Amino acid sequence: MKAIQYQTYGTSDVIEQVEIPAPLIQSENDVLIQVKAVGVNPVDMKIRMGFMKAIRPVEMPFIPGGEAAGIIIAIGKSVSKFKVGDEVIAVPMKHAYAQYVTVNENFVLLKPQGLSFEEAASIAVNIGTAQSVLFTEGRLEKGQQVLIQGGGGAVGSAMIQMAKAAGAYVIATASGKGFALAKSLGADHVVDYKLQDVVGIIKNVDLVADTAGGQGQEKLFQVLKPGGKLLSIVSPPSQQLAEQYHVKAYFVASDLSSKILQNGMDLLGAGKLKPIVSKTFKLEQAAIAQDFLTTGGVNGKVVLLVE
CATH class of the missing domain: 3.40.50.720 (NAD(P)-binding Rossmann-like Domain)
Known part of the structure; x- marks a missing residue:
């Protein structure tokens, strides 16, 4: 699969696109998602620059990305909330800058039908x-x-x-x-x-x-x-x-479990909350997308589109 990773901490120059094997379900409570869109967050750059290695150390090479939207293509044997083919929003906390990602089902929500994948990747x-x-x-x-x-x-x-x-x-x-x-x-x-x-x-x-x-x-x-x-x-x-x-x-450290996200999802469904997507980039433009967000003054969310 295509993925974005880096081998060492640093500026956006360390980011590269690679071809690596797709992940496999390792836990009976995991789902495997074909990623359609990925949200870019300030914490992505903080991790890349090494600013958070004391509290969130990562194993190199590292695939960034904490939130995504896509389609479930496989489930662990104990998964009860989802089925293959479900369109979902997920918060894997890492490894979302890729064509596929595994996520514990407690950090997954069904995507509201009215949302595009890029909108869905922008909200969790x-x-x-x-x-x-x-x-x-x-x-x-x-x-x-x-x-x-x-x-x-x-x-x-x-x-x-x-x-x-x-x-x-x-x-x-x-x-x-x-x-x-x-x-x-x-x-x-x-x-x-x-x-x-x-x-x-x-x-x-x-x-x-x-x-x-x-x-x-x-x-x-x-x-x-x-x-x-x-x-x-x-x-x-x-x-x-x-x-x-x-x-x-x-x-305050954010709780991104599906239970905590439910209020916002209910507001989305009621039309009282709308996603704000500022700009989209292709997955291979991840470095450009991160630099765009780093410049500041961005109104809304930056999203990577995955083919």
Whole structure:
């Protein structure tokens, strides 16, 4: 099969397309998927650059890719949720940049009929991360205020839609095309962070969901009300500032199991959540796709199409 891999950590120059044997089902709870599309996520580049080797070491040569959509072509003997021929969304966590991938059935969902494969490959990490931050950890409730830092990005756009569906008042930061996107997705208030300082405008929010990180993260403590939460998917927030502002603040690792993804899938089915695909590339253009996402300012998801 065709696959994208690298032999060592480094820039996108280490990425190469290879021909290797297709994987075989190793566990009785696995399914084998013919991949049709793959989502490209920032963590793909962090792993490739070696930034995560302390907590997510990989065995070289390594095939990246944490989410995919495709068709099941074989199942393990104990698989009960799926059958051969099912069109599915999967979160294998690795090895998805390929024509075939094996995945435990607990990280697989049936693809909604109305979604294309490229749309389906763009949503799992987004909704799993949004669910983990907003509801599992953030405990966001109807009527509360949430500030989404980075509302024009792939995860931020899912957060806007899921928070609105839960009845929250949604504030988002964005700029350029992302500003219009955040508005179109239902954000009640969008702050153009290139023109305005969010600290001078927003106060007393219940939850800050930080998808951007960087130096601006420390400012976000000032918009929270006492007892609020600052949750980041990028970097651990300052505990000193958390104590100073009498709030809780911590890094959130996403739960991408099918159970956690179900709320987002239900919203998709109800028409309350739509996938946002920014740009597609062919599998062999994986290095170009990663560099495109790395440049920043991408509104929505980057997806690889697999033939």
